[in-house]
Amino acid sequence: MRMRALFWAGFWAFLLDQASKYLVVYVMDVAHRGNIDVLPPLLRFRYGENRGINFGLFQGDSDASRWILVGLSLVICAVVLGWLARGRHSRLMMISGGLLIGGALGNVIDRLLYGYVLDFLNMSCCGIENPFVFNVADIFIFAGAAGLILLDGKKPS
Template sequence: MRLIVAAFALAFGLDQLTKYLVVYRLGLIDRYAIDVWPPILNFRYGENTGINFGLFDGGADTGRWILIGVSLVICAALTIWTTRQPAHRGLRLAAGLVIGGALGNVYDRVLYGYVLDFLNMSCCGINNPFVFNVADVFIFAGAAGLILFEGQLKKPA
């Protein structure tokens, strides 16, 4: 359980720290765009009331609380499922990353009514119009880890 909590704290803390530094200290909230290393890395201000890539972006307050509730249920279920599995450090680390990222976005939804996004990355002639945040990176990496490490729990017959 300690590894889940440590990974959660890392993901949550880095997500909130980067949002504060980029959005408020660098002034992205006022400038809306900062080119860091174009086109590879740009900061673009975004307020996401939906889920990934703006899906389910209805803007209704009911949707906000539904997304918060669904995220909390998923975090609780993931914690319960992971702690009931045989001790596997990779699985617990991955679960903590997903939970930390998800709760970082939940925190934004509760505080602001939307998720703060600021990362925009493009490459190879493809112009990516979407923005995301560090929590999304941790959710993606953690989900990949859950898939990878869950497969290691199953022993061949």
Template sequence: MRLTLWTAFWVFLADQATKYLVVHALNLMERQAIDVVPPLLNFRMAWNRGVNFGLFGEADMRWVLVAVAVTVSALVLTWVWRGDGGKWMHVSAGLLVGGAIGNVVDRILYGAVADFLNMSCCGIENPYAFNVADIAVFFGALGLVVFPGDGKDGAKRPKRRKT
């Protein structure tokens, strides 16, 4: 459980630090766009009031989304605490929880999630922006599917005997 909480802490810290740096220190709120390594990496200011890709952004769902994120985080932490998962399950849970709480803090402070990373490639222009928390939530959820907590995701398996 300690690994889960430490992972969540560092993900949360990285998310909030990058948001502060880009949104406030680099003044992306006023500049709206900074080309870092175009078109591969650009900073584009986007305030996401909805769910993924801004869906349902026109509805006032701020507190509903905060409640959902906190509830999911609590359920994941309870599952990890009760389970016998290996280190990758714990890391995955920490990624998911740290990212979710990072976006919760944004919704509480700003009323929306601060998204700023924009990546395009190969002639395809991506209109969407995301942040470090979004990346962590994605990989955390994926990790919980791949390493569901049977306790075997780091253990060596016994060799089969030849018959």
């Protein structure tokens, strides 16, 4: 029953990530139209091609770095899935794991299809200009990892 929560959280995280990328990058054509101010400065759409990890760290144009990041993402997904499948974890832990896995797989698909991760979200606030772009998968990965850390050791409900 708990594995079902993990599956559905992962499924919806993956689907929402891929749908958001399709809408912003292809339907709204942010790459060619330029920047789209949604709620400036809080939310702007800015096209980005991330060949590294979050915040553009470990950028590399080589095919080797692309496949290393794909492999690393898949190993992390497998480890999280195995860990959650072996133990008795709360429903929220399983949902957190699903969010992390679904987001990671969304970025893996980008790397397989394009050679990089499609990013389009830019958020700034309070006079601080954020130069980085990210995507919905990154939000799910962060939320899932935070949930796994904060909820670990809590009694299953």
